[in-house]
Amino acid sequence: MDDRPIAVLGATGKTGRRVVRRLREAGRPVRALSRSAETRFDWTDESTWDAAVRGAGALYLVCPTDPAPVAAFVRRAADAGVERFVALSARGSEHFGVGGVTFGTDMVAGEAAVRDSGASWAVVRPNNFSQNFSEDIFHAPLVAGRLALPFDDTPEPFVDVEDVAAVAVALLTDPERDGEVVDVTGPRGITFREAVATIAEAAGREIRYVELSREEYIKELVGEGWDEADAETLTQMFDLMRRGALVGPTDGVERVLGRPAAGFESYVARTAPTGVWAGA
Numbered sequence: 001m002d003d004r005p006i007a008v009l010g011a012t013g014k015t016g017r018r019v020v021r022r023l024r025e026a027g028r029p030v031r032a033l034s035r036s037a038e039t040r041f042d043w044t045d046e047s048t049w050d051a052a053v054r055g056a057g058a059l060y061l062v063c064p065t066d067p068a069p070v071a072a073f074v075r076r077a078a079d080a081g082v083e084r085f086v087a088l089s090a091r092g093s094e095h096f097g098v099g100g101v102t103f104g105t106d107m108v109a110g111e112a113a114v115r116d117s118g119a120s121w122a123v124v125r126p127n128n129f130s131q132n133f134s135e136d137i138f139h140a141p142l143v144a145g146r147l148a149l150p151f152d153d154t155p156e157p158f159v160d161v162e163d164v165a166a167v168a169v170a171l172l173t174d175p176e177r178d179g180e181v182v183d184v185t186g187p188r189g190i191t192f193r194e195a196v197a198t199i200a201e202a203a204g205r206e207i208r209y210v211e212l213s214r215e216e217y218i219k220e221l222v223g224e225g226w227d228e229a230d231a232e233t234l235t236q237m238f239d240l241m242r243r244g245a246l247v248g249p250t251d252g253v254e255r256v257l258g259r260p261a262a263g264f265e266s267y268v269a270r271t272a273p274t275g276v277w278a279g280a
Contacts, residue, residue: 004057005029006172007082011037014131015088018165019060019172028173031056043069053077058084058172067109074113084121085114086171088164091125091183092245102229103236122171126184127246130158130267133199134276137234142277147196148210150217150238155189157249160262167256183250187261195264202272205279214239 006023010016011032023030033041033052041052043064053059059082063070074085089107090096096104114121132138141147167184171177190198193209200207212220214235221231240246253261271277 002057003029004055005031007031007033007052007056007059007077009033009041009052009060010062010088013062014129014135014161015164015168016060016062018161019168022165022169023172026169026173043073049073049076050080053080053082056080056082058082058086060168060172061085061087061110061114063087063106063110065106067106070106070109071113071116074117078117078119083119084172084175085117085119086168087111087114087121087123088168089123089125091127091185091250092240093125095240095245101236101240102233103240120175120178122177122180122182124164124168124171124182124184126159126164127157127186128159128241129161129164130186130264131161133195134271139276142196142199142207143279145206145279146208146210147192148212148217148220149192150212150214150235151192152211152242153191153193154242154244155191155247156195156241157185157187157189157247158195158264158267159184159186159253160264160267163253163257163261167253170256177256182252182256184252185249185261187263188249189247190264198265198268199272199277202268203277205277207277 006028008016008020008030011020012034020030020032032038035042039052040048042048059077087110089111090104093104093107093111096108111123133142138147164184167182171180196207196209218231218235222228
């Protein structure tokens with residue numbers, strides 16, 4: 001077993017901190033990287049790059065919103081001896097950056113950088129995280145009692161971030177999985193309306209789901225302080241989802257881990273008791 005550390009970018013983020021935890025539980029040496037982690041890493045400060053990758057055998061790549069430095073960083077990591085890269089991307093990334101779509105250009109850059117690195121590589125492409133309802137953009141609206149999105153009743157196979165992290169760890173530590181691109185989803189698709197109803201029942205309170213037009217959604221985001229260009233970029237994600245490109249579940253989790261993917265209901269059942277969806 002390679003005893004060199006595995007460098008993990010975004011080590012305080014949703015996937016990164018879970019990848020760090022799982023690697024440590026498996027007894028693997030880890031170098032946690034972020035602006036506030038054990039080893040400081042800043043995409044905008046190249047003086048932090050060399051210490052981040054020096055002596056590392058593998059690297060988990062979570063790209064910044066601005067993809068400009070990604071290729072240069074991956075080249076430097078490969079030159080420093082990193083022999084394996086696993087990039088976090090997103091399902092449907094083949095549609096990103098095409099026809100004026102600006103959503104996901106960071107993930108496209110990450111995929112291209114690891115493919116071109118000359119090292120062993122793999123890519124994880126998840127659907128929307130279940131944890132977005134408790135740790136990210138959907139959380140505050142749920143606490144306020146109203147989640148309003150520019151999205152209809154097209155199903156989405158939300159994926160548990162614990163499964164995403166487990167797949168990433170398997171790809172980081174198994175040299176036989178070279179060149180794999182793994183679409184990672186939950187076991188079945190549910191609508192946002194169903195997801196909100198499941199959360200509301202578990203939280204024991206009323207939470208509404210409201211379907212907005214894309215124009216209404218952008219207006220609401222701008223009213224909350226978003227930059228209009230950023231609001232438009234996020235809305236493009238929902239445009240892609242409405243086209244049905246990400247509807248069907250995949251066998252990615254089972255193929256890599258040898259077990260079924262966790263369902264949305266199990267995520268809600270273990271999360272609701274924490275009080276994360278209690279009313280404001």
